[in-house]
Amino acid sequence: MESTSELLKHHERLEYCRNRPQYRNGKELKAVKAYSVTNESKHLYIFGVPRVNLKNDLKKLLQKCGNIVHIENISDEITKSGAKLELFTDCFHVAFEKEESARKAKKFNDARNFMGGILHISYAFERESVEETRAKLNKRRMEVNFRLKINKKSEIEGETSEKKRENPFDEAENRKKLKK
Numbered sequence: 819m820e821s822t823s824e825l826l827k828h829h830e831r832l833e834y835c836r837n838r839p840q841y842r843n844g845k846e847l848k849a850v851k852a853y854s855v856t857n858e859s860k861h862l863y864i865f866g867v868p869r870v871n872l873k874n875d876l877k878k879l880l881q882k883c884g885n886i887v888h889i890e891n892i893s894d895e896i897t898k899s900g901a902k903l904e905l906f907t908d909c910f911h912v913a914f915e916k917e918e919s920a921r922k923a924k925k926f927n928d929a930r931n932f933m934g935g936i937l938h939i940s941y942a943f944e945r946e947s948v949e950e951t952r953a954k955l956n957k958r959r960m961e962v963n964f965r966l967k968i969n970k971k972s973e974i975e976g977e978t979s980e981k982k983r984e985n986p987f988d989e990a991e992n993r994k995k996l997k998k
Contacts, residue, residue: 855955856943856951857941858941858943858954859920859942860916861911862912863909863910863940863941865938866935867907867935867937868935870933872933875932880914883926884922885914885915887914887915889911890910927939
């Protein structure tokens with residue numbers, strides 16, 4: 819079985835991508851990482867929070883992104899597991915009400931300066947219960963089915979509009995043939 823520090827390896831900060839083509843570069847350098855549905859979560863780990871009792875300030879910052887269900891300092895738990903934290907920083911576990919809120923919090927606050935420390939935010943999907951994971955996958959399944967229905971409907975409408983466009987030309991060609 820893997821040790822706890824190996825299980826937390828996916829929370830380490832990645833290097834920024836420097837070999838991306840110029841036209842793909844944004845205003846800021848980003849670490850390239852693709853997320854699947856199972857990797858995203860309502861739960862976040864926030865590393866790099868200065869160790870001066872900033873739980874309430876962090877909560878105020880993150881509440882701009884959505885409702886917070888739970889926030890706790892887990893620095894002791896992380897260090898006991900064998901993972902290393904930066905000196906004089908804390909790690910927090912934050913649970914949002916909605917997945918979209920967590921996504922927004924990660925997008926706007928990752929690699930951001932907060933009270934003198936640079937925040938590193940990662941999804942903590944290992945904190946999800948089985949029911950939360952099941953609900954997340956069912957929600958995604960419903961979204962995909964909805965998009966498929968919309969695409970199918972637009973394809974059908976596209977076909978009928980193409981037929982409408984073709985019909986006048988066909989009639990004009992038929993008239994030309996009749997006149998000859």
